[in-house]
Structure formats: C-alpha cells, structure tokens
Amino acid sequence: MPDLKDQTISDFGEQWTAFRENPGYYGSADLLADLFGPLLSLDEVKGKRIADVGSGTGRIVNMLLDAGADRVVAVEPSDAMLVLKDNTVPRAERIDYLQVPGDRLPPDLGLDYVVSMGVLHHIPEPAPVVRAAYDALRPGGRCIVWLYGHEGNETYLSLAIPLRKLTVLLPHRLLVVLSHGLEWILTAYIGLCRILPLPMRSYMRSVLAKFPRSVRRLTIYDQLNPAYAKYYTRAEAEALLSDGGFGDVRLYHRHGYSWTVSGTRPA
Numbered sequence: 001m002p003d004l005k006d007q008t009i010s011d012f013g014e015q016w017t018a019f020r021e022n023p024g025y026y027g028s029a030d031l032l033a034d035l036f037g038p039l040l041s042l043d044e045v046k047g048k049r050i051a052d053v054g055s056g057t058g059r060i061v062n063m064l065l066d067a068g069a070d071r072v073v074a075v076e077p078s079d080a081m082l083v084l085k086d087n088t089v090p091r092a093e094r095i096d097y098l099q100v101p102g103d104r105l106p107p108d109l110g111l112d113y114v115v116s117m118g119v120l121h122h123i124p125e126p127a128p129v130v131r132a133a134y135d136a137l138r139p140g141g142r143c144i145v146w147l148y149g150h151e152g153n154e155t156y157l158s159l160a161i162p163l164r165k166l167t168v169l170l171p172h173r174l175l176v177v178l179s180h181g182l183e184w185i186l187t188a189y190i191g192l193c194r195i196l197p198l199p200m201r202s203y204m205r206s207v208l209a210k211f212p213r214s215v216r217r218l219t220i221y222d223q224l225n226p227a228y229a230k231y232y233t234r235a236e237a238e239a240l241l242s243d244g245g246f247g248d249v250r251l252y253h254r255h256g257y258s259w260t261v262s263g264t265r266p267a
Contacts, residue, residue, distance in 0.1 A: 004124050004227055004228050005101075005123070005124055005125070007227040007228075008122050008123070008124075008226055008227045008228050009077050009078045009101070010078070011225055011226050011227055012056065012078050012080060012122070012226065013078030013079035013080050014079075014172055015080075015221065015222065015225055015226075016056045016057045016078065016079075016080035016083055016084075017079055017080055017082070017083055018172065018176070019057070019218045019221065020057055020083050020086075020087070021057075021214070022057060022058075022059040022062070022087070023212055023214070023215065024210070024211070024212055024215075025210040025211060026059070026211050026212070026215045027059050027062060027063065028063070028066075029042060029063050029066040029067045031063070031207075032060070032063040032064070032066075032067060034206070034207065034254070035117055035146050035254070035260060036144065036252075036260060037252035037254055037260050038252055039144060039250055039252050039260055039261075039262040040113075040142070040144055040262065042067040042068070045064060045067040045068055045069050045113070046067065046068035046069070047068060047069075047070045048069055048070060048112035048113055049069075049070055049071045049072075049073075049109075049110070049111050049112050049113075050064055050069050050071070050072050050073070050111060050112060050113040050114070050115060051072070051073035051074075051075060051105060051109070051111050051113075051114045051115070051133070051136060052064060052072055052073070052074055052075065052115055052116070052117075053075045053102040053105065053114060053115070053116040053119055053129060053133065054075065054076065054102060054116055054117075054118070054119030054120075054122075055074040055075060055076040055080075055084050056076060056080050056083075056084065057080060057083045057084055057087055058074065058083070058084040058085075058087040058088045059087075060115065060117050061074045061084070061088055061095060062087065062088060062091070064115070065091050065094060065095075069094075070094070071094050071095070071096070072094065072095050072096070073095075073096045073098060073105070073109065073111070074088070074095050074096065074097050074098065075098045075100060075101075075102055075105055076097075076098075076099060077099060077100055077101045077102075081097065081099045084097070085097060101129075102116065102119070102123070102128075102129035102132060102133075103128035103129045103131075103132050104132065105129075105132040105133065105135075105136050106136065107132070107135035107136055108135065108136070109136040109137075110137075110138040110141075111136050111137050111138060111141055112137075112138065112141050112142075113137075113141060113142050113143070113144060114133040114136055114137055114141070114142075114143045114144075115143075115144045115145070116129070116133070116143075116144075116145045116146070117145070117146045118146055118147075118148075119145075120145050120147060120240065121147045121148045121229060121230045121231070121232060122226050122228055122229055122230075123228070124228050126240060127240075127243065127244065130143070130240060130241060130243075130244035130246075131244050131245070133244075134244055134245050134246065134265055137265045138265070139265055139266065139267040140264065140265065140266075140267045141264070141265050142262055142263065142264050142265070143241060143244075143246060143262070143263050143264075143265075144260065144261070144262045145240070145241070145260070145261050146254070146258065146259070146260045146261075147232045147237055147240075147258060147259045147260075147261065148229065148230065148231045148232060148258055148259075149231060149232055149233075149234075149237070149253065149254075149257055149258040149259045150231040150232060150233045150236075151233065151234060151253070151256075151257075152199075152200070152253070152255075152256040152257040152258075153200075153231055153257050155199045156199065156200065156257075157231060160223060160224075163224065164223075164224060164229070167224035167225070168224070168225070168226070168227055175221060175224060175225060176217075176221065178224070179217045179218075179220040179221040179224070180217055182220045183213060183216050183217045183220055186208070186216055186219075186220065187213065187216065189204065190204045190205070190208055190209050193205055193209075194209075200255070200256075200257050202255040202256055202257075203255040203256070203257050206255060207255065232259055234251060234253075234259065237251060237259040237261050238251060238261065240261065241261055241262075241263035242263065244263070245265070245266075246263025246264060246265060247263065247264050247265075247266050248262075248263065248264040249261065249262070249263045250262045250263075
C-alpha cells in the first residue's frame, strides 16, 4: 500500500484531473489578493520570480502571472501536471514546470517569493518543503503559505472530521455524487449567512458566495477527499516557518478561519 504522502499525491492527481476548470472569481487575481491579505500586495508581485508549490491545475500560477509576475516555477508532483500545462499553454514560455514534490524544489534559484496556497496542510511532514523553499529563495526573499486554521473552525471540524473518516474511503464517482448533494446544503447555508451571524459567516459571504456552484461542489470534494488534512493553530502556523529558519514571521487570520503566514529569508 502507498504511504500517506504518496496516497495524498495520488488523491490530488485524481481530483485535479476531474475538476480541471478555474472559472470566475475562483481563478482571479482578486482572490489571490484575498489569500495574501495584508501580508503581500499584488503590486509586490510585479516583475518577480516566484515558485508555486503544489500548483494543481495551474490556478495560482495563472493568478501570479495575471498579477504581473515575470516568471513562475510550477511545482506539482501528481498527474495533474498534464492539466496544469493545458491550462497555462498561452504563457508556457514564462513557466518552468517541475513534476516533483515540494521538498525537491531545487536550491539556489534566487527566487523573490515561494508561495504555497492550500498545500502544506495536506503534507504529513511539511518541514522539508519549508526548508526547500528557504534554500530556493534569494536573501531577503519571502515565503508565503496559506493553511487551514483550527481557530474559528471548531464547529465545522466537529462535523467534518467524523464525516471524513467515511469519505476518504469512497471511490471518486461516489464522492462526486455526495458533493453534489452537500452543495445544496452549502448554498442554503450561504443564504442564511446573509441574514444571520452564523459560524464562518465572513468566509461564506465574501468568498464562497462569489464562486459558481460547480466550484462550491469542488470545494466540498476538496474537503472530503484527501488522505491527510491538518488544521493549524496560530502557534503551529507560526512555528512552521520560524522553525524552518525564516525571520520576520507574520500571520493573517483570513476571514477568521484560516492562516496566511509570511516569513523572510534573512539577508
């Protein structure tokens, strides 16, 4: 049987070859700005050399290029690399494609930024990936990661963790059917969040409400499918980068439910 790391890579390969599109707000630079929050502006991306660890279908790669990045190193270990290349064909000359795990990002690339959005919380041992990011940056370069948070998700986790014990065992097609059914419940909940102060109200109104219903189904599938998912406390999120050698570690509690974390490689 594959180990947990290999199983997670396989899970995402299957997921991103099934859910290939990144429509509307879900694939926009506006959403990238929301992920970065106050830690990094899109203006700071312009003209920079950036690695995206865990590129999936190329969504973040395209966002970075839309924001004006000069060149992007797209790191994706799974079979989704084929989808990534299809989705970035018009810009291929500005992309370096690496079909390797994040801990094999080459050192001494002199990058301005390494970003990893929604990836490290699916890696059982993320420290080698953080160290590889450090080694790939120029002195003064920055690493920015987005992680599932524990704080603000307590009610959700009380429901999701027991459900995941079943859903990680389901075949792909059955999980797709389940995601379609749960999407109706999610859409109703988003509607209630418009009038009631329910848990995760900010995220529901500011993010999920802007997604097409197809992306909401993907969001549900994405929560229920991977073999491994960790929800980071503030202290764990900060330690992830500080233990990897980064200084000036800063955190943003995005919509009160997740963590964006930035660290700088000392000059």
